[in-house]
Amino acid sequence: MLEMLESPQFWVDVFKIIMIDLLLSGDNAVVIALACRNLPQAQRRQGILYGVGGAIGLRVVLTFFAVSLLALPYLKVVGAFLLLWIGIKLILPEEEGHGEGSIRAEANLWGAVKTIIIADFVMSLDNVLGVAAAAKGNVLLLVFGLLVSIPLIAWSSQLVLKLIDRYPFIIYAGGALLGYVAGEMLVGEALFKSLVEVHHHLHWLVPGVCAMLVLGLGQLIASRRAARVEVRELAHGEVGALSQRERETS
Amino acid sequence: MKWLIPVDGSEHSLHAVGQAVALAATMNQAPQLLLLNVQWNVATVNVKLLFDQQVIDDYQREQGLQALQGARAVLDEAHLSYQYHISIGRPAEAILHYATAQEVTLIILGAQGKEGLTQWLIGSVAERVLRLSSAPVMVVR
Numbered sequence: 326m327l328e329m330l331e332s333p334q335f336w337v338d339v340f341k342i343i344m345i346d347l348l349l350s351g352d353n354a355v356v357i358a359l360a361c362r363n364l365p366q367a368q369r370r371q372g373i374l375y376g377v378g379g380a381i382g383l384r385v386v387l388t389f390f391a392v393s394l395l396a397l398p399y400l401k402v403v404g405a406f407l408l409l410w411i412g413i414k415l416i417l418p419e420e421e422g423h424g425e426g427s428i429r430a431e432a433n434l435w436g437a438v439k440t441i442i443i444a445d446f447v448m449s450l451d452n453v454l455g456v457a458a459a460a461k462g463n464v465l466l467l468v469f470g471l472l473v474s475i476p477l478i479a480w481s482s483q484l485v486l487k488l489i490d491r492y493p494f495i496i497y498a499g500g501a502l503l504g505y506v507a508g509e510m511l512v513g514e515a516l517f518k519s520l521v522e523v524h525h526h527l528h529w530l531v532p533g534v535c536a537m538l539v540l541g542l543g544q545l546i547a548s549r550r551a552a553r554v555e556v557r558e559l560a561h562g563e564v565g566a567l568s569q570r571e572r573e574t575s
Numbered sequence: 576m577k578w579l580i581p582v583d584g585s586e587h588s589l590h591a592v593g594q595a596v597a598l599a600a601t602m603n604q605a606p607q608l609l610l611l612n613v614q615w616n617v618a619t620v621n622v623k624l625l626f627d628q629q630v631i632d633d634y635q636r637e638q639g640l641q642a643l644q645g646a647r648a649v650l651d652e653a654h655l656s657y658q659y660h661i662s663i664g665r666p667a668e669a670i671l672h673y674a675t676a677q678e679v680t681l682i683i684l685g686a687q688g689k690e691g692l693t694q695w696l697i698g699s700v701a702e703r704v705l706r707l708s709s710a711p712v713m714v715v716r
Binding site: 352355356358359362414444447448483486487490491556557558559560561562563564565 | 636668
């Protein structure tokens, strides 16, 4: 295990996992905050705590589920295509349109916890698949990936949001990374083993091509979509010095 | 006179509000005060998939009102009338957008005193507003 820590490949994988976690876990904390919104103040903390706990538990189960599934023949090919799509999705600008989800902010504790766990199930699939692919079956890396994603589930940090806003290339780097990892997964598929052994250059060629594919397709689809609206007005109010009691809301 | 004071609920934005109040007191004619809070758009694809827009808007409005609270308290105490506004978007861009729409004559905003890692990486909103605004900008530190 110690010699593993000395190999540069290990640290490259660690870096990949941190990147994937950061880019694919960003909105988790927002979902938790939304789900707990209507809880009475006293229960809100509890709701968040249970929700985060449930989400982490679910993620552990999903991760190991993903790893054992990926060991089956053909499924790596499926996983690779899913990853390509996740990468493209990351690059695409957000579509206009209103939230149309049916989940309400629950007013009771268990309702909120249930909401968080359902939401996390939907949201963590991307992340789990990405981390499982980057870890390539290495348990230490898998656990590391899980550990990194936990604070991201629990605490909303707008740092990632701000960084992406300032340096948009992060999104493209992330998309390319997901494509690369998808390619690695494809090369790792047992079906292609004999082929890859003969043509050794496929080890870097396939991931490279997949990374390019994500960037190209992402760019192509993005160029057909209208740019998103930059600023939206949310609320407006007025307080006159003489009518302080009329605390309006809008 | 129309003054825009963007606030984010932080210490230094409150400081800017205090300065604006002090400055307003020296004026013959009370300026029209506009408070603005900008919320980052949190409605990602996943969030929109799961929640109704109403829930998302309510949440962001609540966050915005919370950020405005301190500044409103200062103005209330000074018995000044004001308007407040919450926008969603990128902070500097939303501030400039609102300033243009309202034709403000002065933007007063607080700047973080210390240069942290975050600031070094991202740059400050104040800097960006200062660089891009066509209205006069007063940065309080």
